[in-house]
Amino acid sequence: MFVFDTLSLVFVALILLGAVPNIFYSSGYLPHIERKAHYQLHYFAFIISMLGVVVSANALVFLFFWELMSLTSWQLILTETKEKATIKAARFYFIMTHFGFLFLLLFFLIVTDGDLEMSFASMKLIASHFAYPTLLFFFLVLGFLSKAGAVPLHVWLPYAHPQAPSPVSALMSGVMLKVAIYGMFRFLFDVLYPWPLEWGIVILTIGALSSLVGVLYALSEHDIKALLANHSIENIGIILIGFGMGMIFDTLGLHTLSTFAFIAALFHTFNHMSFKSLLFMGAGSVLHQTHTKNMEKYGGLIKTMPITALTFLIAAVSISALPPSNGFLSEWMIFQSMLSSSHIDNISLKLAIPFAIFALAMTGGLAIACFVKAYGITFLGLHRSTNAKHAHEVNFLMKSGMILMTFVVLSLMLFTPYYMEYFDKVFVGLGRASIYADIFPEGIWHMHSVGMNGGIVSPLILLFSLVGVTAFMMFAYKVFGVKTRLHNSWACGYKTSQKTQYSATGFAGPIRRFFTWLYKPDEHFEKQTIAGHETKFDASHYEVHVKPLFEKIFYINVAKAVNYISYWVYRLSHFEQTRYAAMIFNIMLVVLFSYRIFSHEFSWATFVLEFFVMMISVKILIIGDKK
Amino acid sequence: MIIYIVSIILLVLISPLLLSYIKATKMVLLFKRPISIFQGYRNFSKLMHKETIISEETSAITKYAPFLVLAPLIVVMFFLPPLVHGSYYVSFVDAFTITGLISLSTFFLMLLGLDSASAFGGMGSSREAFISALVEPAMVLTIFSVSLMAGNLGVGQAGVNLAEHFPKEHMASFLFAAISFFILLIAENGRIPVDNPETHLELTMVHEAMILDLTGVYLAIIETAASIKFVIFASLFASLFMPFGLEFAAPIAFLIFIAKLFLIATVVALLEVNTAKLRLFKIPNLLGLSIVFAFLSLITFYVLGA
Numbered sequence: 001m002f003v004f005d006t007l008s009l010v011f012v013a014l015i016l017l018g019a020v021p022n023i024f025y026s027s028g029y030l031p032h033i034e035r036k037a038h039y040q041l042h043y044f045a046f047i048i049s050m051l052g053v054v055v056s057a058n059a060l061v062f063l064f065f066w067e068l069m070s071l072t073s074w075q076l077i078l079t080e081t082k083e084k085a086t087i088k089a090a091r092f093y094f095i096m097t098h099f100g101f102l103f104l105l106l107f108f109l110i111v112t113d114g115d116l117e118m119s120f121a122s123m124k125l126i127a128s129h130f131a132y133p134t135l136l137f138f139f140l141v142l143g144f145l146s147k148a149g150a151v152p153l154h155v156w157l158p159y160a161h162p163q164a165p166s167p168v169s170a171l172m173s174g175v176m177l178k179v180a181i182y183g184m185f186r187f188l189f190d191v192l193y194p195w196p197l198e199w200g201i202v203i204l205t206i207g208a209l210s211s212l213v214g215v216l217y218a219l220s221e222h223d224i225k226a227l228l229a230n231h232s233i234e235n236i237g238i239i240l241i242g243f244g245m246g247m248i249f250d251t252l253g254l255h256t257l258s259t260f261a262f263i264a265a266l267f268h269t270f271n272h273m274s275f276k277s278l279l280f281m282g283a284g285s286v287l288h289q290t291h292t293k294n295m296e297k298y299g300g301l302i303k304t305m306p307i308t309a310l311t312f313l314i315a316a317v318s319i320s321a322l323p324p325s326n327g328f329l330s331e332w333m334i335f336q337s338m339l340s341s342s343h344i345d346n347i348s349l350k351l352a353i354p355f356a357i358f359a360l361a362m363t364g365g366l367a368i369a370c371f372v373k374a375y376g377i378t379f380l381g382l383h384r385s386t387n388a389k390h391a392h393e394v395n396f397l398m399k400s401g402m403i404l405m406t407f408v409v410l411s412l413m414l415f416t417p418y419y420m421e422y423f424d425k426v427f428v429g430l431g432r433a434s435i436y437a438d439i440f441p442e443g444i445w446h447m448h449s450v451g452m453n454g455g456i457v458s459p460l461i462l463l464f465s466l467v468g469v470t471a472f473m474m475f476a477y478k479v480f481g482v483k484t485r486l487h488n489s490w491a492c493g494y495k496t497s498q499k500t501q502y503s504a505t506g507f508a509g510p511i512r513r514f515f516t517w518l519y520k521p522d523e524h525f526e527k528q529t530i531a532g533h534e535t536k537f538d539a540s541h542y543e544v545h546v547k548p549l550f551e552k553i554f555y556i557n558v559a560k561a562v563n564y565i566s567y568w569v570y571r572l573s574h575f576e577q578t579r580y581a582a583m584i585f586n587i588m589l590v591v592l593f594s595y596r597i598f599s600h601e602f603s604w605a606t607f608v609l610e611f612f613v614m615m616i617s618v619k620i621l622i623i624g625d626k627k
Numbered sequence: 628m629i630i631y632i633v634s635i636i637l638l639v640l641i642s643p644l645l646l647s648y649i650k651a652t653k654m655v656l657l658f659k660r661p662i663s664i665f666q667g668y669r670n671f672s673k674l675m676h677k678e679t680i681i682s683e684e685t686s687a688i689t690k691y692a693p694f695l696v697l698a699p700l701i702v703v704m705f706f707l708p709p710l711v712h713g714s715y716y717v718s719f720v721d722a723f724t725i726t727g728l729i730s731l732s733t734f735f736l737m738l739l740g741l742d743s744a745s746a747f748g749g750m751g752s753s754r755e756a757f758i759s760a761l762v763e764p765a766m767v768l769t770i771f772s773v774s775l776m777a778g779n780l781g782v783g784q785a786g787v788n789l790a791e792h793f794p795k796e797h798m799a800s801f802l803f804a805a806i807s808f809f810i811l812l813i814a815e816n817g818r819i820p821v822d823n824p825e826t827h828l829e830l831t832m833v834h835e836a837m838i839l840d841l842t843g844v845y846l847a848i849i850e851t852a853a854s855i856k857f858v859i860f861a862s863l864f865a866s867l868f869m870p871f872g873l874e875f876a877a878p879i880a881f882l883i884f885i886a887k888l889f890l891i892a893t894v895v896a897l898l899e900v901n902t903a904k905l906r907l908f909k910i911p912n913l914l915g916l917s918i919v920f921a922f923l924s925l926i927t928f929y930v931l932g933a
Contacts, residue, residue: 457724501745
């Protein structure tokens with residue numbers, strides 16, 4: 001019923017690392033929740049269900065815990081139901097999560113032959129005899145990646161995560177998405193093993209697209225939790241890039257490189273868990289103090305909330321992939337595995353991978369911009385609202401949750417080799433050769449790429465040298481005793497006030513303008529002129545909203561099409577009875593015509609002729625005259 | 628080891644000289660009376676003697692950020708390719724780390740801009756974020772291409788490899804990569820087509836806007852960081868794209884290297900005199916050019932070298 005191999009245990013460790021600091025934070029947050037019993041019950045059931053998913057050994061247990069995880073998280077989103085948006089988001093989440101569940105169920109029904117208590121190893125046999133393995137692969141992709149939030153199934157994340165209470169957002173974004181990644185690892189390795197090349201390319205493409213789309217929408221977001229939710233899409237994309245490279249290398253027989261890329265993906269999974277949880281906790285503390293999710297209303301919080309600000313800064317440096325943080329190390333590994341694409345013989349594939357490198361590098365640059373915005377607008381400058389002015393540091397339990405999570409982030413940076421040893425064991429357990437010795441050939445100080453002309457990085461040496469140089473300079477500054485004086489900001493002689501600062505909208509302005517074709521922003525600009533003078537005004541108001549493109553194309557348009565069709569079906573069912581006979585006649589006509597076309601001979605002339613005969617009979621007999 | 632330390636110190640010392648030299652060259656070309664090429668040192672010592680004025684609106688970030696802007700760049704100085712044959716060099720840091728460290732420095736510079744609560748700081752940070760986001764992909768692709776030609780991703784090792792064996796058969800991709808990298812050099816250092824380092828007009832400035840509220844020692848630190856960044860990029864360009872002259876005896880090799888740096892500075896100065904500053908929203912076109920050249924370099928490498 002349960003399995004405890006290295007892959008499961010590593011993911012158990014991931015869930016525990018994410019959940020334990022979260023429990024502290026959650027208990028600090030509890031006094032502000034009205035339905036305490038409801039919250040507590042679902043919160044712990046949620047954690048247990050995630051643990052259940054990663055240790056389950058057969059389809060029935062897996063599906064049970066998977067569904068329990070979806071339902072408890074759905075109930076947790078509904079903890080505070082005062083806002084209408086919450087109910088809407090929860091409904092959307094419910095539909096999306098069951099959309100994924102449906103495909104998982106289909107997958108299991110096929111690979112288990114109906115016996116849901118079968119072990120994963122025996123599923124492999126059935127799957128290998130199944131005629132359409134790519135169908136199974138797409139079931140997995142739809143099932144797990146809709147939960148993980150990869151493009152184009154990412155749309156629910158920016159709605160659901162902001163509406164949940166902050167500890168839950170941290171758990172959902174930090175841990176629950178990783179459970180879906182676990183599913184990808186488990187079933188691609190255990191059930192569908194020899195992969196065709198195309199699958200890897202599909203995953204790589206989804207990853208590259210997700211990373212770019214996630215970070216671009218994150219940049220245009222003013223709601224701090226929606227911003228972080230969009231960043232989850234980006235990071236899942238980065239994980240999938242590593243994963244896709246691993247699959248591509250595997251099918252090409254480059255096993256060492258393949259394992260390296262998979263380890264990179266797994267390492268980034270851990271890193272994303274750590275810093276995203278921490279960021280959501282920080283955002284939750286800020287939200288808790290200022291009672292608004294709008295970043296334009298924050299500002300200057302570093303002065304009154306130093307612990308939150310410091311932990312948020314560490315997480316921001318890490319998520320922006322700046323050295324020597326853990327985020328940098330995993331992104332470095334993914335870059336290294338992509339640069340090893342020069343080993344590939346297939347020239348078209350070789351020429352295509354630089355585009356994925358481009359996407360990942362662009363994502364890195366935009367992520368830096370985004371987190372300068374998130375940190376700078378939230379914590380720096382002057383208070384932008386009275387709420388921000390009255391904010392103070394959160395209670396002890398919430399602080400300790402954040403500090404514990406900071407230790408997780410720092411441990412991933414400082415003890416990378418030790419984590420790497422376990423990641424390596426995961427792949428030994430999945431039947432690969434150990435490559436730990438290739439990554440750390442000269443002890444734990446230098447991390448090597450396994451590619452031919454790959455690079456080397458030494459996180460600890462970098463960290464020590466950075467800290468050393470900074471400390472030395474600050475010491476010199478102290479020793480020389482430079483006189484310092486406090487004065488107002490210069491700002492070219494004008495007085496600075498909360499309104500003269502740059503806003504979050506303004507900060508993302510250049511990038512938003514450059515990507516107008518993607519954002520298609522919805523701008524509102526009102527100006528009250530004085531006596532009709534365009535140049536003189538005493539009040540003005542500018543707002544810009546970005547409508548997610550994918551949501552419009554894949555969701556709203558689909559909904560519109562369904563509405564349209566259902567309207568016609570409705571019309572049809574309200575005809576007078578004589579027309580039903582006409583419909584039957586027409587359907588018979590279609591059947592006969594198509595039978596002739598498909599089973600006898602095909603010529604365009606008769607096809608066109610029959611088409612027009614059909615159209616005319618439909619028009620005259622069924623639709624009739626327009627009233 | 629001694630040559631290694633000496634060359635780092637010399638590079639740090641020479642850095643203000645290069646920027647003053649660019650300025651002086653530009654003034655000569657514009658028929659103005661040039662400033663002394665030692666102006667950089669004079670500015671530095673003047674700023675060091677001033678008291679530091681910290682804005683009341685700022686937070687702890689302003690206290691620490693100037694050091695955090697300079698520290699990564701100083702660390703990068705230790706990882707540059709060797710200037711002299713046989714000199715010690717750090718082989719365990721690759722080009723990605725250097726890109727990352729430069730981004731780390733920019734990250735804190737942008738936070739510094741936002742911290743003083745002035746509109747100019749925010750504007751500078753916003754523009755810098757925009758530009759550096761577009762620089763990143765071009766940088767990574769160029770690094771990728773150069774690492775393929777040099778046979779190693781570590782910049783130190785790559786510099787040595789290129790000096791010992793120059794891949795003549797990949798001259799085309801080498802040139803494309805060089806063009807791409809030169810555009811990056813201009814963009815990252817805020818030189819004229821991208822940013823004008825000499826004006827404080829709000830329309831033109833990126834880098835200067837972020838540091839408008841700094842004075843005294845803090846300003847000296849940031850100015851040093853700017854000049855060190857130029858030296859880093861110039862010496863990377865010199866070692867990776869002009870890999871010759873290493874085999875001479877140490878003093879001569881060093882002089883050749885300095886000459887290469889001055890050559891790059893002269894080219895930058897000529898470019899600055901002959902072009903106007905681009906509008907902010909035209910900068911992506913320039914950087915897009917750099918990305919295209921990086922792609923071209925990779926593609927020619929693969930297609931010709933496969």
